[in-house]
Amino acid sequence: MREMICICCPMGCRMTVEKTADGYLVTGNTCPRGKAYAIDEMTAPKRMVTSSVPVDGGNFKMVSVKTAVSIPKELIFKALDSLKGVRMTAPVKEGDVVVKNTAGSGVDFIATRNVDKC
Amino acid sequence: MKRNLVIIGGGPAGLAAAIGAYDEGERDILILEREPNLGGILNQCIHNGFGLHTFKEELTGPEYASRFIREVKARNIEYKLNTTVIKLSGEKRVTAVNETDGLMNIDARAVILACGCRERPRGAINIAGCRSAGIFSAGTAQKLVNMEGYMPGKEVVILGSGDIGLIMARRMTSEGAVVKAVVELMPYSSGLNRNIVQCLNDFNIPLKFSHTVVDIKGNGRVKSVVIAPVDEKLNPIMDKAEEISCDCLLLSVGLLPENELAKQAGIALSPVTGGAEVDENMMTLSDGVFECGNVLHVHDLVDFVSEESAHAGKCAARYIAGKIESGSERIKIGTFGGVRYCVPEYVYRGKASEGIGLKMRVNNVYRKVRIKVVADGVEIAGKNKQIVTPGEMETLSLTAEQADKLKNASDVSVGLEVK
Ligand SMILES: Cc1cc2nc3c(=O)[nH]c(=O)nc-3n(C[C@H](O)[C@H](O)[C@H](O)COP(=O)(O)OP(=O)(O)OC[C@H]3O[C@@H](n4cnc5c(N)ncnc54)[C@H](O)[C@@H]3O)c2cc1C
Ligand code: SF4
Secondary structure, three states, X not given: OEEEEOOOOOOOOEEEEEXXXXXXXXXXXXXXXXXXXXXXXXXXXXEOOEEEEEEEOEOOOEEEEEEOOOEEHHHHHHHHHOOOOOOEEOXXXXXXXXXXXXXXXXXXXXXXXXEOEO | OEEEEEEEOOOHHHHHHHHXXXXXXXXXXXXXXXXXXXXXXXXXXXXXXEOHHHHOOOEEHHHHHHHHHHHHHHOOOEEEOOOEEEEEOOOOEEEEEEOOOEEEEEEEEEEEEOOOEEEOOHHHOOOOOOOOEOEEEHHHHHHHHHHHOOOOOOEEEEEOOOHHHHHHXXXXXXXXXXXXXXXXXXXXXXXXXXXXXXXXXXXXXXXXOOEEEEEEEOOOEOOEEEEEEEXXXXXXXXXXXXXXXXXXXXXXXXXXXXXXXXXXXXXXXXXXXXXXXXXXXXEEOOOOEEEOHHHOOOOOOHHHHHHHHHHHHHHHHHHHOOOOOOOOOEEEEEEEOOEEEEEOOEEEOOOOOOOEEEEEEEOOOEEEEEEEEEEOOEEEEEEEEEEEOOOOOEEEEEOHHHHHHHHXXXXXXEEEEEO
């Protein structure tokens, strides 16, 4: 049995996960996302990675980025490495791809804000 | 200049308040924001974790802000950037300055204060030691790293386990720094659980509860800090002190509502929240002046800021339209059993035509409790919780029927019953 805190939303439900013959028994979750998270944490933990990269010629000096969806936890640092040396040029639109297929995860880093040219 | 509604601050609180007022029928709205962009603190909160309750998806700070900015723009609500409000008078006269308009005096029929909060500075916590370079508040470090692309240090100790400190522990780690420890005076964290899991545990960063920084060493630049455990009275136990080498100390020791304007205007502040005392319409004890968001009380979740502020905007619009009677009799909502404060602090007597949302914080960690509202000795609403902690705001929504009981009792209070 493992105790864990659901991080899918700010509620932070406290859950316990027990391995059963045909899967996992999750208790303490308020919604189905909690159960899915608990099972993922046991089998294949994932994290969304956020950072920011420099942008030239815009109304912000940096553009914030995130992995479009969560990636395997063990790839966090490899993914961050893929951002090293990356520079964008304004304009940048929310959702623009910043790094394709980061760390071979099949997931792109995308911009999370608009940066206007100025 | 005369305006119906002036909103001070263009962060999530100001934006939601403007939308709330517009959607209630008010068209003459002006938002004043001192920064060059709308969005407030969310511009530097590039991590994910915003908006699940509102949008049912997990957004980063800038994405959450941009949804509200789009809504404000779609309604053609006027805003002025790079504009600082320097004074609010009791007569709802707002004095603001910017480069193009110079000094402006705006007479408003209603004012919403949505100025957010600021970080407690080092002076407010009293650490001995050198005034070396390399000491930053966590929020300043966040702005430097995320908005300026500048790293404040390579070996970091963080004092305080508030959310900003936790978020920065992960952020500094992901930019290649080594976070040697997060040091927390209390035996619990004031940050959200998910931040402890995702920002510290994921990276094996030690969190030292019941410890504090007792000395900072280094001439010119921080070279090390000395930390020590504390006893029950929070006094450091010096013979157990240890020295940790580092070139950077981040302080995450709490946030204080930014209420200089309210103070000037003579608005009554709560000694507990640091924000104004408000009624169920989010109106302060000064007629026609409303408050919402972090300036009212420090929120950990932006979703609650948006919800509270939309309500404040709606009520301000109603006030301008003459649909809120003010000046009638108020009752104060008392607290008991571990609840530190409840917002709103007051409700009006009279008939309740809609529900009331109560927000509160507790003073310690309690397990298996019932949060309840008691009117004249009888519970009128409540809910059971497995756990409540000082770091997480609790909410309780009263239906119109329950609100009616609240408004017509002679003694009301909200508190915890430990089971
Ligand atoms: C580091 C950090 C991490 C957070 N993480 C999360 C999270 O993961 N999830 C979550 O849901 N919430 C999170 N929050 C909380 C959330 O961001 C805040 O609760 C929310 O931003 C508060 O909104 P606000 O509008 O009240 O204040 P702010 O965002 O601070 O906006 C106030 C605005 O008012 C302006 N202003 C102030 N004074 C004046 C003046 N005199 N004249 C003109 N303008 C003025 C300021 O420039 C600012 O833009 C976090 C907060 C911080 C600080
Ligand atoms: S179980 Fe559901 S409600 Fe609870 S923290 Fe997870 S996502 Fe949020």
